[in-house]
Amino acid sequence: MNVRLWELGEYFGPEGQLPTLIDPDWIQGHLALTMVTLGRDRTKVWATVDLEKVRISVTGGVHYSDKYYTVINHTLS
């Protein structure tokens, strides 16, 4: 599923290792993003999933928890 966590509202600057300008053909797919809270201190972070993989999983007719479904519902809306 490749759920990935990111610092809330933070981006690399121009000095980052990745190029700022890319060839559009390098884009592989859409990401879904939502904010989640982690741990007992309720740290807020961004969570993303690969939308193509989410669609494949949904097709499988699997049950999801409320939290997990929230992630999917957010991206498909």
Added chain:
Amino acid sequence: MSSDTYRTLADTICSRYPGTPVHCRSDRSVLCNSIPLERSATFFEYVVIDGKRYSASRTVGSNRSSLVHVIIPGTPQIHGYGEVLEIFQFNLVFSSSESQLWFAQVRWFKAWPGEREYIWDELCVSLTQPTLLFIY
């Protein structure tokens, strides 16, 4: 095009095409064969790749279709995750020949460095049966 994008474009072309050095018009040429870079480009609201539409968030005012997974070719390949801000096409004129270059300007997410549960990495396997999942 903004000054930042213009300078980034010059750096990108010099890096990607070392045989055709360019420089910003406001700068002094460092190499004798460097040419001043045009400042005009055509900006687009979206681009369609493999039937999927990706929008430029800065242009359309929404990032709804702008969050992307990118694979930067090379050895090894690098995976990047971020937001497409602008999409533009630039005509590079060099030695009487003209090339159309397409670019997407991306700002990259910064990975969260804290501890996390790795149950999500195994999710595809565990989804074969009804599952209750939580993030802690």
